[in-house]
Amino acid sequence: MPAFNKILIANRGEIACRVMRTAIELGYRTVAVYSQADSDARHVQLADEAVCIGPAQVNQSYLVIDNIIEAARQTGADAIHPGYGFLSENADFARACEEAGIVFIGPTVEAIHLMGSKRLSKIAMLEAGVPCIPGYEGAAQDDETLASEAERIGYPLMIKASAGGGGRGMRLVEESSELLAQLRTARSEAQNAFGSGELILERAVIRPRHVEIQVFGDAHGNIVYLGERDCSVQRRHQKVVEEAPCPVLTAELRRAMGEAAVKAAASVGYVGAGTVEFLLDASGEFFFLEMNTRLQVEHPVTELITGQDLVAWQIRVAAGQPLPLEQDEIRLSGHAMEVRLYAEDSAAGFLPQTGQVLRWEPELLSGVRIDHGLVEGQAVTPFYDPLLAKVIAYGATRDEARRKLLRAVENCVLLGVNGNQRFLANLLAHPDFTAGNATTAFIAEHFTGDPSLAPQPPHSEELALAAALLFQRSASARAHQGELAGWRSAGSVPWRFVLRLGDQRLGVALQVLEPGSQPRLQVELGERSLELRLLSHDGRWAVVELDGVRRRLAYHLDGDCIRLFGHAGNLELHDVTHAPTSAGNAAACGSVKAPMDGAIVEVLVAEGATVAKGQLLLVLEAMKMEHLLKAGVDGVIRRVGVSRGDQVKSRQLLVEIEAADA
Structure with missing residues (x-):
């Protein structure tokens, strides 16, 4: 009977924390592994010991079997729990644990290998008499074979990554004209996510x-x-x-x-x-x-x-x-x-x-x-x-x-x-x-x-609270300088704020009806007028009375940026009252910017090429998903600022297009 005393959790985030909770309750010692990007993560803080296993990229840290086995050897961990994702369904990882004399808290190598392949597992289930969806689970993976099998199965059908999970490498195909493009995307996504581009096809079961x-x-x-x-x-x-x-x-x-x-x-x-x-x-x-x-x-x-x-x-x-x-x-x-x-x-x-x-x-x-x-x-x-x-x-x-x-x-x-x-x-x-x-x-x-x-405008109450908190900070600063809180030489002149939400500018006027530590304010937002009393604020929570109703709202104020937990979640407003108005970009060109931090996995155009609106230009990989970046205008590529493999930041300019009608 295997015996162990210290469990290494080969994962991160919430699942690593959840596994640790039970392991600790059962009396086991725990070991966390972490990438350089996760050095201050919660799972690292909860564990008895922690070992850095590489850089931020998963293929250099959480997916490197040798690094995890070495972390177990280094800490004396005699069991490994894989959590989910990463190496949890990797037969090679389970085998490496076995060879290192470490208990793998999961199924056998053989079961992982078989069930980790949608193709092989489906064959096994058919043999075992388990009802399965009609489809193709053969070894031939060329486009010609898959196209022929798709015609046999009929449309709509599902493409699925054989080694996949979490929706990656999965595509619904409505008609034959879509098949080849969807096969390419599914293969690429599956290869990047699971290290295997093998696919299966299945009849689409509608509304199950x-x-x-x-x-x-x-x-x-x-x-x-x-x-x-x-x-x-x-x-x-x-x-x-x-x-x-x-x-x-x-x-x-x-x-x-x-x-x-x-x-x-x-x-x-x-x-x-x-x-x-x-x-x-x-x-x-x-x-x-x-x-x-x-x-x-x-x-x-x-x-x-x-x-x-x-x-x-x-x-x-x-x-x-x-x-x-x-x-x-x-x-x-x-x-x-x-x-x-x-x-x-x-x-x-x-x-x-x-x-x-x-x-x-x-x-x-x-x-x-x-x-x-x-x-x-x-x-x-x-x-x-x-x-x-x-x-x-x-x-x-x-x-x-x-x-x-x-x-x-x-x-x-x-x-x-x-x-x-x-x-x-x-x-x-x-x-x-x-x-x-x-x-x-x-x-x-x-x-x-x-x-x-779809984007929604902030509620009037949220804008009023933002203006009130910005006003109170300004009033408190004046009070520290020996002035009366909320007092202005022209008492009847309202405070005016310009708040930026994304590309929008929103005007708010604020009149002090009663100054003090709990000021009573009149807030004007266009044609809407609200009466507000700011009862308390501690940097985390504000208690406000709005038109006679008392509410408690979460906020964070840092410099000219105020964040509220509003009706749509995280609401980020910037005080641009005194910021110069920037001129609009009048250049007759299109631009493609990175929607988020990530890596460029494919560049499909070159400088000087003519492109049409909607044409695919780049493929960005971020958070395990591929994002297709397309031209927003017809025109000519004037600059391609990235190459395949480049790491890019959110809003970074990637491609410039001179519009055809410039």
Whole structure:
């Protein structure tokens, strides 16, 4: 029976912190590994020991097997937990642990290898009698073969990276004319993300539910399932909301899917935590999708409805112990729901965001759990997935869990980096989601016009508070200089502020009705007039009375920049009252700028080339996704400022185009 005392967590962020919590509770010593970009990260601070394993880029740090094995040797760690992502489903990593005499807290090398390939695992499932989606899972990968097979399968169809996950390397193809371009993109993304460009094709199942079964096996031949999770609400094939149990599953269907999942796991002698994913159509027919040989991002919802700690199960199974429960001892109770808090701007096409976390203050309620890896002051960089935290809620009923989750999402304060709270909150409040009717087509069919998906003007109340805080800072500075707070020689003349939001300039006029430490102010915003009293402010929270209603709002004031946690999340306003007005750019040229920090992976044009509006010019890779940068005008390329492999900063000028009508 393997015995170990110190666990190295070969991951970062919230999952590293979550695994450490259970390991510490079970009495194990813990070791963190970190890249140079993560030297001050929360998982590093929580661990007993930590080892730097390389530069920020994942292929030089978190994906370097030798560096992680050396960190274990250096610290005396005798077990490794891989978390999810990175090397968690890498058979070579599991084999390297085995060869180094280190316990790998996960399944066998053989199971990882087989289930890590969508192509090979699907062949195995067909042989085991598990229902599968019709498609192509052959070894021939040339475009001609794939095009021929696509015609046989019919459209619409799905392209999937064989080694993939998280929606990367996955494309929906509606018609044959799109196939070759989508194959190229899927291959490139899969190669960059997983080191393999192998693809499979499958018939597209329209409007299914995505239902997955949590399975667990031990070294004594026992395998159980712990209910299901509904992960149907997805965007670009990435899960947005996960819940357990599935709103439409009957006891009979749950048993049928559970037994099919156990059959899939048993066919490979599975040991440890695994998830068998299915697509469930409206008729109740289900199809094997893939098996994930690791802990899932959404495992907390299963923990909340079963009362079990799945990381503790993983550790005990890895130590050679039998499963703590038999199938008939597993009980499901209540309802749990989870959303993923990402550093991304839903109003800008879900563009991943980078920057410094200036405020992080989630609201903790009874029945609410926050799994996160955040500390104030840390940088969110372009090198990793933009997942910041998971917000999970539990209730006696689905609606109670949903209601708690909605409040927790709305009240999670994140300043300095844009988050997707407003998108999540609006989704949780949508009538179709509330009714439990969401399928994988939900966002595309019912949510494309949501206000969270387009830039929204700030509320008058938010602008009024910003002006009041800027005024109070100025008044306090005058008071320190011996002047009366809020006093001006021309008492009837209002204070005027110009606040910049992106490219917009917003005027605010402020009149002092009563000066003092709690000034009463009249704020004019265009035709709207508000009366405001600033009751308190401590650099983190302001308590304000607006038109007779008292409210508490989070803020951060630094120089001429004030950030508020407003109705749309992170609201960043700059005081440009005394800044010179810059002239508009009258040059008759187009420009392509980097939407965020990242690396140039492809340059498709050269100087002097003629391009058309919408033509693809560059491919930027950031946060594990490829971003296609296109021409905004017809014209001629006058300058290409980057080459393949260059690291670029947000807003950096990449390409200049002289417009055709210049």
